[in-house]
Amino acid sequence: MKGFGAFLRKEALETARTWRIWVLPIMLVFFGVTSPLFAKLTPLLLKSIGTGDSDIVVQLTKPVTYADSYAQWIKNLAQVVLFTVIIASSGMISAEKRAGTAILVLTKPVSRAGFVVAKIVSNLALLAVAVTLGAVVCWAGTLALFGDAPAAPLAYGTLLWFVYAALVVSVMALFSALLDGQAGAAGAGIGFYALTSTLSAWPTATAFNPAVLVGAAAAAMAGHAVVPVGPLLIGSLLVVGCASGAVWAFEEREL
Amino acid sequence: MADALLPALWLRGLTKTYGGVNVLDGVDLTVAEGSVFGFLGPNGAGKTTTLRIITGLAKPTSGTARILGIDVSESAEDVRSAVGFLPDVPGFYPWMTAEEFLRFAGGLFALPRDVLDERVPVLLDLAGLAGVSTRIGGFSRGMKQRLGIAQALVNAPRLLLLDEPTSALDPIGRKDVLEMVASLAGRTTVFFSTHILADVERVCDTVAVLDRGRVAASGPIDEIKSRHGAQVMDVEVDAGAQGLAERLTGEGWLTSAELDGERLRLTVSDLAAAERAVPAAVAALGLRLVRLDAGEVSLEEAFVELVGGAR
Numbered sequence: 001m002k003g004f005g006a007f008l009r010k011e012a013l014e015t016a017r018t019w020r021i022w023v024l025p026i027m028l029v030f031f032g033v034t035s036p037l038f039a040k041l042t043p044l045l046l047k048s049i050g051t052g053d054s055d056i057v058v059q060l061t062k063p064v065t066y067a068d069s070y071a072q073w074i075k076n077l078a079q080v081v082l083f084t085v086i087i088a089s090s091g092m093i094s095a096e097k098r099a100g101t102a103i104l105v106l107t108k109p110v111s112r113a114g115f116v117v118a119k120i121v122s123n124l125a126l127l128a129v130a131v132t133l134g135a136v137v138c139w140a141g142t143l144a145l146f147g148d149a150p151a152a153p154l155a156y157g158t159l160l161w162f163v164y165a166a167l168v169v170s171v172m173a174l175f176s177a178l179l180d181g182q183a184g185a186a187g188a189g190i191g192f193y194a195l196t197s198t199l200s201a202w203p204t205a206t207a208f209n210p211a212v213l214v215g216a217a218a219a220a221m222a223g224h225a226v227v228p229v230g231p232l233l234i235g236s237l238l239v240v241g242c243a244s245g246a247v248w249a250f251e252e253r254e255l
Numbered sequence: 256m257a258d259a260l261l262p263a264l265w266l267r268g269l270t271k272t273y274g275g276v277n278v279l280d281g282v283d284l285t286v287a288e289g290s291v292f293g294f295l296g297p298n299g300a301g302k303t304t305t306l307r308i309i310t311g312l313a314k315p316t317s318g319t320a321r322i323l324g325i326d327v328s329e330s331a332e333d334v335r336s337a338v339g340f341l342p343d344v345p346g347f348y349p350w351m352t353a354e355e356f357l358r359f360a361g362g363l364f365a366l367p368r369d370v371l372d373e374r375v376p377v378l379l380d381l382a383g384l385a386g387v388s389t390r391i392g393g394f395s396r397g398m399k400q401r402l403g404i405a406q407a408l409v410n411a412p413r414l415l416l417l418d419e420p421t422s423a424l425d426p427i428g429r430k431d432v433l434e435m436v437a438s439l440a441g442r443t444t445v446f447f448s449t450h451i452l453a454d455v456e457r458v459c460d461t462v463a464v465l466d467r468g469r470v471a472a473s474g475p476i477d478e479i480k481s482r483h484g485a486q487v488m489d490v491e492v493d494a495g496a497q498g499l500a501e502r503l504t505g506e507g508w509l510t511s512a513e514l515d516g517e518r519l520r521l522t523v524s525d526l527a528a529a530e531r532a533v534p535a536a537v538a539a540l541g542l543r544l545v546r547l548d549a550g551e552v553s554l555e556e557a558f559v560e561l562v563g564g565a566r
Contacts, residue, residue, distance in 0.1 A: 002332055006362035010348070017350040100346020104406065107310045107340040108363040109332045254313040 003110030004118050011122035023088055024081075024130040031076040032137030039068035040145045066149045069142040070157065070221035077131070077161050078214045082193060085127065085165055089172040090186035092119050093250060094179065103255055113247045120173050120243050124166055131158060131165075157221035160228070163235045164213040168193065170242035177249040210235030261324035263288040263414045263444035264309065269318035271304050271468075278304045280468035282318070286461070288413070291440050293459035293476075294448040297562055301468040302448040303343060306418045310340050322414055336364065339407030339443075343419040345399060349392025353384045353402050356391060357409055364410040371409075378405040381435060397428025404435050408443075415439065417447045421454050433458055452555045462554070466562040476554060483557040486526045490519040490533055491546040502536050517545075 015021055043064050049056055093116060096102040106115060135158045143149035171192050175185040196211035206212050207230040216228040264286035271279040279301045286292045296302045307313040309320050311331035320327040322334045347356055357378055361371040379385040382405040384398065391399065400420060407415055417436065421429040437458045439445055449455060455462055456476065463473035472479050492499060496517040503509055508525035523529040526549055537544045 003363050003365075006359065006365070009362065010359055013355075014348065014350065096346075100342065100344055101348060102346075103312060103342050104340075104345060104347070104360070105363060107312065107335060107338070107342075108360065108410075109336045109365075110363050111332060254307070 001114040004114035008118040028130040028134030029137050032134035035072040035138050036069035036141035036145045039072050066142045066146045067222050073138045074218045074221050086189035087186050089123050091182040092173050093176040112251045116247045116250050123169050153221045157217040160213045160217040164210050166239050167210050167235050170239045173246040174242045177246040208234045265321040267319045270316045272316045277468055288444050290461045291445040291459045293455035293462040296465035300465040337413045339412035339415045341403040341407045341417045345403035347391040351391055360406040360409045397424050400432055414444045456554050464561045471561040480557050483560045486523050488521040488529050489548040493543040495542045
């Protein structure tokens with residue numbers, strides 16, 4: 001993994017200096033702000049439909065709580081954020097190849113493994129920081145609007161989601177090492193997401209399918225005790241497996 | 256391992272096949288340490304492919320490439336520690352400044368901070384980029400090319416590989432880059448691929464001509480010129496050039512004669528013999544000699560003879 005440290009420092013500087021610093025952190029902070037807000041306002045908006053001369057009567061069967069705010073948060077993570085992660089990381093490796101920067105880096109004593117792993121680590125680090133920031137904002141907003149916001153379910157649920165998101169990043173590294181086109185890698189990533197999400201509806205697959213972690217995260221945030229050992233284990237192994245596959249694929253390629 | 260007596264670059268039987276086409280077809284080449292070596296060839300001859308194999312960016316189909324005695328395919332990362340490389344179109348991070356890029360490049364060689372503190376300003380000065388704080392995204396092509404050479408020198412390489420460093424530059428940018436390369440003579444081995452013959456004549460002492468994946472000729476420039484370049488003599492008389500041409504036809508040293516009015520362009524194989532025979536023939540025919548120029552052989556003529564005939 002020669003050159004890993006120097007290249008990782010470049011990745012960190014690039015994140016700070018380019019669009020990367022804005023997309024995921026801003027999106028996640030935005031969802032952190034809006035999740036409790038929507039949870040609080042949606043019932044009020046629905047009730048307003050049933051006021052005045054309207055024939056519609058809206059009756060809420062239970063009061064909204066912090067769980068509704070957390071449910072909104074995980075819904076955003078499970079859909080918009082994961083799609084954004086797929087799109088943003090679709091050129092993780094191929095973009096440097098296309099721009100010619102990979103040639104200048106890899107004709108120095110830098111191993112291709114170091115190059116790929118630094119890319120994955122920097123993407124995961126940014127995602128981790130952004131989702132932590134978003135979760136903290138969501139927790140603070142929930143506490144302010146609902147007066148009750150247990151941190152543990154939110155943290156645990158977000159962590160379960162992060163394991164699946166890490167797998168998505170690792171898969172994207174593999175696709176980006178295999179395919180030159182960013183659009184092709186993004187399409188393959190969306191295909192992976194659709195396939196694993198569809199499989200999570202198949203009871204037999206729930207014991208090992210990492211996509212189950214997203215549903216488990218929602219359950220955890222709703223206050224249920226869930227420990228999806230199989231999906232966590234398989235998901236973690238696949239993160240390492242896809243990262244290794246990305247290294248192998250990139251080492252086999254000619255630049 | 257690496258040794259001062261070993262050639263800087265040694266290629267034997269290097270082949271590369273893409274889709275059944277031999278892009279390199281048994282390249283043999285030896286580059287002595289300390290030389291400024293011109294790697295000449297027309298577009299598509301295989302120059303960039305050779306450099307991609309040397310730098311480990313591509314793998315040869317067969318054959319061996321050694322840099323300073325080390326096999327590239329066996330210890331690619333060790334080899335790269337001793338090499339500086341500038342690709343034909345260098346790709347930089349547009350959000351970095353020149354100084355940041357040089358420090359980043361030095362970091363990839365694991366150079367200590369104090370070495371970089373000393374070396375980076377010198378390289379910026381060499382590249383004419385000292386005091387330039389603009390980000391690389393705003394650089395001209397010439398500035399990028401000069402930065403490209405500077406980054407290739409950051410590790411004080413024993414072998415500097417330059418792939419077509421002047422091909423897309425304007426005359427001023429080209430002059431700047433050639434001056435940079437010329438200033439490196441005697442300090443490191445320079446391997447310079449190009450199809451611009453004038454650049455090679457200006458800065459290189461040794462050349463190899465690559466044609467359709469094979470080395471057609473290799474050696475010191477003067478040797479290549481005399482071995483492969485036909486010499487030219489221009490003769491002008493006041494009248495009777497046709498008769499002079501007829502008289503010279505059949506001489507052993509004459510390859511061809513082109514008549515243009517009262518001017519004759521003679522392509523000769525033995526310049527000394529022609530210099531004796533032509534004035535004698537002019538005098539024998541009673542003509543008045545207006546002009547007699549023995550043209551110096553250019554590398555272009557040698558190049559055309561080596562690669563142009565079968566095209």
